[in-house]
Amino acid sequence: MKCSKCSEKAVFLVPKFCKKHFIDYFEKKVFETIKKFSLVNPKEKIVVACSGGKDSTAVLYLLKKFHKKVVALAIDEGIFGYRNKTLIDLKKFCSKNNIELRIYSFEKEFGKTLDEMLKQKQHPCSVCGIFRRYLMNKYARGFGKIATGHNMDDESQAVLMNLMKGNVDLLWHSVPMTKKVGNFVQRIKPLYFCSEKEVAAYALLKGFEVSFNECLYIKDSFRNQVRDALNNYELENSGTKLNILKKHLLMLEKIKFETSFFQYCSVCDEPAKEDICKACQLIKSFK
Ligand SMILES: [Zn+2]
Ligand SMILES: [Zn+2]
DSSP states (O other): OBOSSSSSBOSBTTTTBOHHHHHHHHHHHHHHHHHHTTOOOTTOOEEEEEOSBHHHHHHHHHHHHHHOOEEEEEEEOOOTTTHHHHHHHHHHHHHHTTOEEEEEEHHHHHSSOHHHHGGGOOOHHHHHHHHHHHHHHHHHBTBSEEEOOOOHHHHHHHHHHHHHHTOHHHHTTSSSBOOOOTTOOOEEOTTTTSOHHHHHHHHHHTTOOOBOOOOTTGGGOHHHHHHHHHHHHHHHSTTHHHHHHHHHHHHHHTSOOOOOOOEEOTTTOSEESSSSOHHHHHHHHHO
8 A cells, every 4th residue: 555645655544654754744743733732932941741651752752853942751650560661761762862851759759659559449540640740740840831642542531531520620631731720830732633543653653662551550440441432433433532622622612711729738838629639648648
C-alpha cells in the first residue's frame, strides 16, 4: 500500500502515510493545537509532566522543538518493575536532548513508596493520583504551565467516565487547556486531538526509547472498562472519540464555568477542598 501523498510505502493506514508524511502530519496537528488554543506564551517556561512513556516523551520532544523553554518533571511513585524502568529511559532521553530533568519521589516526600502505601488497602489509582497531582502542582509552581501527555483516547475516556459518575466539575479538566483557578498551575494537553495509535506510531517512527507497557496497577480500574467499550465502538464507528471531544468542547462553551470552592490546607498550605487537603489526609491515615 502506498502513501496518499507520494510513492513511498505507507506505514500508517488511516490516514495513509509513509514515514515522512506521517511525521509531518502528526507534528503539524500538535503544533496547530498549541497555536489554536494558545497553549503557550512566548515568555513562559513550561513544565512537562514526564513518565518515560510514549505520550509524555512525545510532548516533551515536541514542546522542546516548538517552544524551547521546557523542563521535565517526573514523579517516582515507587512502583517496582515499572517506574524504575521508565525513569531510566527518561534520563537517557533528557540528556540526549539537552533537557533539564527534575525527579521527586513519593518515598522522599511522603515517607512511603506507592507499593508500601497500598499495603493499607486503598485503591491504587486514586492514592497515586492524589499524590502525583499534589507534587506536580507543588513543584510546577512558578513555571508557566504543566504540559501532560493526555491523548484523545485518555480524554474521551475521561469525558465518559465523568458523565457516568456525574462529576460536573471534572468535565472542565478534559480540555486542551484548563482554566486558571487559585494556586493551581494550569494544565495543557498538546496531544488532545491525537489518538493513542498515532502517538504510538510517532514514538516508534522517531525511534524514542520508551516503554509501551502500562502501569502494573491499571488492571483494576473503571477506566479500563470504559476504554474497552470505547475502542469497540470506535472500530464500528470510526471517528467516535474525536466526535466525543468536539461535542464536549462545544457543550462546555454553553455552560458557565464555576470554580468549586477551595481553600488552603491547614497542614501544608497547598490548595484544598476541605480544611485539610486529600494528600495530607492520606498521609495521616498511614500513621
Ligand atoms: Zn509519503
Ligand atoms: Zn495538605
